[in-house]
Amino acid sequence: MTITAIGFEGSANKIGIGVIRDGVVLSNPRCTYVTPPGEGFRPNLTAKHHSSVILDLLEKALSQANIKSLNDIDVFCYTKGPGMGAPLIVVATVVRTLAQLYDKPIVGVNHCIGHIEMGRLITKAQNPVVLYVSGGNTQIIAYSERRYRIFGETIDIAVGNCLDRFARLLKLSNDPSPGYNIEQLAKLGKNYIELPYTVKGMDVSFSGILSHIKSFVTTSKQSKKQKQQQEQHTNEDLCFSLQETLFSMLVEITERALAHVGSNQVLIVGGVGCNVRLQEMMKQMCIERNADVCAIDERYCIDNGAMIAQAGYEMFRASTDGKGMKLEETTCSQRYRTDAVNVTWRD
Incomplete structure (x- = not known):
């Protein structure tokens, strides 16, 4: 069965939305919050930036993937953590809302594992x-x-x-x-x-x-x-x-x-x-x-939505019920350890 996953990443100053279909990247647009030289990025202002661009970015991701409606998405994936609290919450809130509107399952992804699974996909590392x-x-x-x-x-x-x-x-x-x-x-x-x-x-x-x-x-x-x-x-x-x-x-x-x-x-x-x-x-x-x-x-390599979609796709494909997470489980964690995740999709 073909699975199309959409991934939302926004754990730091980059927000990305990517679409994956059975290990093929269909789209992966990204937007970066850039501060003046000599300044870092604060959580509240980063969250404000993400909330201002996320819907336009979603439209761009769907257009590039040639997907006409979110009804054609099988699973919504988002970064559960680790990361900055305020930006994580902005993205998770949007994902929860859209998934409920379109009656789709949700998968929360560990940001670090998203990087690993994307690396394994692109390089074919065993x-x-x-x-x-x-x-x-x-x-x-x-x-x-x-x-x-x-x-x-x-x-x-x-x-x-x-x-x-x-x-x-x-x-x-x-x-x-x-x-x-x-x-x-x-x-x-x-x-x-x-x-x-x-x-x-x-x-x-x-x-x-x-x-x-x-x-x-x-x-x-x-x-x-x-x-x-x-x-x-x-x-x-x-x-x-x-x-x-x-x-x-x-x-x-x-x-x-x-x-x-x-x-x-x-x-x-x-x-x-x-x-x-x-x-x-x-x-x-x-x-x-x-x-x-x-x-x-x-x-x-840089934070992107496709890596969250790929890891979420692997997690969803390996699940036994195909229902994703319960709504009350779709939380965020600023300290979400890489070794805290049960990797069910690998032998």
């Missing part, structure tokens, strides 16, 4: 070690016995959050994203500045690196002498050094997980996974271990 790197999450994951097991993770801030906060210090544009603009500056960097390197077993810590590199950034409040001392380090050098240090830590724990699991594939997912330098460093490690890197581009 049983990879997953490096999940984004603005809110940093995890090393592998599948075992009906769960996505977390082998290592950040013990403070996520790698994407570290990059975003450094971009704000440099007053870099948030368009298309802070991490992308750091990546472009890093390509021009020539001098490596030694930064703290904090790997603790299979876990990593990024807050100390961020605190340390702040001391190299020139601000208007500093004395003339301090500014002269810091001007020997260009912003390009700082971006280059930060990337090299952060990504080296991620490659180290990924290699350790590969050895432990005995896998020969690494799947990189999440917004930071688009970074070409991270992919290059991971590829070099994998070559030395006779393994392969499975990476996807910004269409599916």
Whole structure:
């Protein structure tokens, strides 16, 4: 039986709606809430943005998928968490309303698992070690016995959050994203500045690196002498050094997980996974271990609706009754662990 799933993603500053039919992406439009340089995005304003564009985005997703009515959708999928509370609630409320209007089942999807299932779909990776790197999450994951097991993770801030906060210090544009603009500056960097390197077993810590590199950034409040001392380090050098240090830590724990699991594939997912330098460093490690890197581009790496539709499709297809969740179960959770989900759709 053919199943057409629509997925709604809005856990952070990106809102996306995607349509999947039996593993084929029919549409996947996305809209990003962009704040001025030097500023992050607040939950209440992000939620306001999502509510203002979600219906237009829905119309665009249906049009691109050549679907004339929501009656032709079999299951509605939405991001249950993790993420920012207010944006999550906006999207969940719209999904609950539409699903009841059209009498359709609802499936709540773990955001992290959405990334993994989209990565598996696009790259055809069989049983990879997953490096999940984004603005809110940093995890090393592998599948075992009906769960996505977390082998290592950040013990403070996520790698994407570290990059975003450094971009704000440099007053870099948030368009298309802070991490992308750091990546472009890093390509021009020539001098490596030694930064703290904090790997603790299979876990990593990024807050100390961020605190340390702040001391190299020139601000208007500093004395003339301090500014002269810091001007020997260009912003390009700082971006280059930060990337090299952060990504080296991620490659180290990924290699350790590969050895432990005995896998020969690494799947990189999440917004930071688009970074070409991270992919290059991971590829070099994998070559030395006779393994392969499975990476996807910004269409599916960055938060999107199709990834929620794909994971929801898998969950719905594996269910025994085909009824989806009860309405009272369609809640949101800002802290929804990857390993809390029973993975019924994999052997």
